[in-house]
Amino acid sequence: MIQAMTQASNMETKVLIMTAVEAERDAVVRGLGGAAGYDVRIAGVGPAAAAACTAAELSSGGYGLVVSAGIGGGFAGRAKIGDLVVASEIVAADLGAETPDGYASVDELGFGSSVVLVDAELARRWTEALNAAGLVAVAGPILTLSTVTGTAETAAKLAERVPGASAEGMEGYGVAVAARQFGLPAMEIRAVSNPIGPRDRSAWRIPDALHSLEAASSILKEVLR
Numbered sequence: 001m002i003q004a005m006t007q008a009s010n011m012e013t014k015v016l017i018m019t020a021v022e023a024e025r026d027a028v029v030r031g032l033g034g035a036a037g038y039d040v041r042i043a044g045v046g047p048a049a050a051a052a053c054t055a056a057e058l059s060s061g062g063y064g065l066v067v068s069a070g071i072g073g074g075f076a077g078r079a080k081i082g083d084l085v086v087a088s089e090i091v092a093a094d095l096g097a098e099t100p101d102g103y104a105s106v107d108e109l110g111f112g113s114s115v116v117l118v119d120a121e122l123a124r125r126w127t128e129a130l131n132a133a134g135l136v137a138v139a140g141p142i143l144t145l146s147t148v149t150g151t152a153e154t155a156a157k158l159a160e161r162v163p164g165a166s167a168e169g170m171e172g173y174g175v176a177v178a179a180r181q182f183g184l185p186a187m188e189i190r191a192v193s194n195p196i197g198p199r200d201r202s203a204w205r206i207p208d209a210l211h212s213l214e215a216a217s218s219i220l221k222e223v224l225r
């Protein structure tokens with residue numbers, strides 16, 4: 001990872017940043033402020049679109065690091081609206097099976113891994129730099145789900161399933177699996193637009209989250225410099 005960071009900062013390799021939608025891409029681009037060595041691309045919504053689009057982008061080569069960036073839901077007590085969550089691990093939280101004894105992940109089923117590890121040192125440095133810049137940021141597991149959580153019951157189940165779960169989004173695992181396929185490290189950041197729990201779209205604060213995402217992108221280029 002250090003090698004990837006060094007290479008990215010030397011412009012020998014580039015950083016690929018994938019967002020779900022245009023508004024997120026535009027926030028990231030504003031934050032990067034025209035810095036060289038970064039490509040920001042739209043992945044679409046959900047893990048399948050994210051994986052396919054990321055793989056297509058990576059096939060051109062030249063990348064040393066892949067980042068999934070966007071807005072997301074924050075788990076109560078971990079991250080509130082406007083806060084940033086840097087993934088300590090990227091978890092496919094609904095990739096498994098329901099059994100009479102409860103949820104079983106693909107890991108337990110013997111079909112692969114629902115977790116993609118990130119570079120802990122880079123996650124720590126990004127989180128620290130965000131906090132040093134006056135932003136509120138935590139490092140913790142970010143969950144990827146194909147369905148946005150909409151009840152307190154599901155939120156509680158997810159928090160129990162993944163200790164320390166801090167945020168959820170719909171693309172991180174797809175982006176990370178594509179990166180892994182190309183032998184590249186992946187990271188994820190979510191700027192919290194809404195609490196995770198009973199669905200209330202009117203409570204989503206997208207402009208606040210996009211503002212935080214822009215600031216976080218500005219800090220990323222300092223961390224990788």
Ligand SMILES: O=C(O)c1cccc(C(=O)CC[C@H]2O[C@@H](n3cnc4c(=O)[nH]cnc43)[C@H](O)[C@@H]2O)c1
Pocket residue numbers: 020021023024044045046070071072073074145147148149168169170171193194195196206
């Ligand atoms: O309407 C807009 O202006 C707008 C601007 C930026 C983004 C959006 C989206 O709806 C993006 C969908 C995207 O958001 C992630 N997300 C946000 N909150 C959650 C959540 O609670 N649980 C899961 N995912 C969430 C997700 O990654 C979607 O791709 C709209």
